[in-house]
Amino acid sequence: MIEPLQLAQKPTPIQCLDIPSIIPDVKIHIKRDDLTGLLSSGNKIRKLEYLLADAKNKKCDCIITAGPIQSNHIRTTMYVCATMGIKAVAVLAGKPPKTLEGNLLLDSLFGGELYFLDKEEYDKMKDGFIQELTIKFRKQGYKPYLIPTGGSNGIGALGYLAAMEEMAHYIKTSAVDAIFCAVGSGGTYAGLLMGKYLFGVEAPLYGILVDETIEYFQAKIKNIINESSTILEKKLAIDDNEIKLINGYIGEGYGIPYPEEIEVIKKLALKGIVLDPVYTGKAFYGMVKERARLDYHNPIFIHTGGIFSLFAYKESFC
Numbered sequence: 001m002i003e004p005l006q007l008a009q010k011p012t013p014i015q016c017l018d019i020p021s022i023i024p025d026v027k028i029h030i031k032r033d034d035l036t037g038l039l040s041s042g043n044k045i046r047k048l049e050y051l052l053a054d055a056k057n058k059k060c061d062c063i064i065t066a067g068p069i070q071s072n073h074i075r076t077t078m079y080v081c082a083t084m085g086i087k088a089v090a091v092l093a094g095k096p097p098k099t100l101e102g103n104l105l106l107d108s109l110f111g112g113e114l115y116f117l118d119k120e121e122y123d124k125m126k127d128g129f130i131q132e133l134t135i136k137f138r139k140q141g142y143k144p145y146l147i148p149t150g151g152s153n154g155i156g157a158l159g160y161l162a163a164m165e166e167m168a169h170y171i172k173t174s175a176v177d178a179i180f181c182a183v184g185s186g187g188t189y190a191g192l193l194m195g196k197y198l199f200g201v202e203a204p205l206y207g208i209l210v211d212e213t214i215e216y217f218q219a220k221i222k223n224i225i226n227e228s229s230t231i232l233e234k235k236l237a238i239d240d241n242e243i244k245l246i247n248g249y250i251g252e253g254y255g256i257p258y259p260e261e262i263e264v265i266k267k268l269a270l271k272g273i274v275l276d277p278v279y280t281g282k283a284f285y286g287m288v289k290e291r292a293r294l295d296y297h298n299p300i301f302i303h304t305g306g307i308f309s310l311f312a313y314k315e316s317f318c
């Protein structure tokens with residue numbers, strides 16, 4: 001088992017509110033994982049508690065990761081590495097923009113070494129490019145540690161297993177009847193599902209996709225659970241039917257917001273809670289729309305953060 005570093009501000013609060021302008025007659029519980037820290041806000045820091053503990057145990061001194069230009073995972077990784085004095089490298093999907101905004105501005109302030117690959121190049125050659133970087137840094141005397149996109153593997157997911165432990169009592173005693181989160185790289189969902197299984201939480205866990213397909217994530221989430229179960233040395237007999245993924249809220253594609261989503265973000269902001277346009281905005285909108293079908297009465301939404309990418313989407317809010 002990996003002893004996690006203590007990096008996030010935890011436990012995060014759970015807020016319960018009426019939002020009749022968005023969803024009448026239902027109180028929504030919101031797990032405020034957007035409050036895991038200022039510069040470390042969001043879900044990624046919980047995964048990094050385990051991933052960086054593993055890197056430290058293995059005496060690695062150079063973290064290499066990858067993701068989209070406005071990746072919250074990359075910003076959180078660059079931040080933590082800056083505080084720990086570890087070299088941090090990221091491979092980003094897309095051309096370098098003219099101005100640094102949102103997460104990318106922070107990545108650069110934290111001194112991250114950033115490499116940009118055109119979207120097509122990134123899709124085709126990312127893994128090879130990372131391998132070349134690994135060899136290059138080894139030659140320079142570093143011991144690199146690779147973290148996958150979104151920190152989603154069997155180690156990172158343990159952060160969300162722990163998050164479920166943190167809220168299991170609340171969910172049970174408040175009679176929560178449905179749990180919702182965004183699915184971007186699958187680690188958060190996989191961790192929550194393992195926690196649900198291990199801590200006896202009965203409410204169904206729904207993952208709203210913001211990218212890819214249900215088939216893709218069914219396979220990826222199962223894979224992550226298998227990896228975690230090896231690390232935990234525990235058999236996790238989670239039935240495939242327990243993986244409840246919902247498609248239909250991606251819009252035109254990953255990172256492309258749509259008017260109904262922006263409307264929900266604006267309405268929730270009037271209550272002092274800010275969602276992001278890439279992950280939580282789509283997931284929250286999906287949760288609201290699915291009410292008619294799923295007939296839940298007392299849901300909890302896992303607010304996984306993402307505040308900084310909002311500043312790269314200014315035009316969507318004009």
Ligand SMILES: Cc1ncc(COP(=O)(O)O)c(C=O)c1O
Nearest residue numbers: 072184185186187188279304306
């Ligand atoms: C703000 C935010 N919410 C949700 C997610 C989705 O989590 P996961 O990648 O673990 O599926 C991500 C990252 O992908 C994220 O940055």
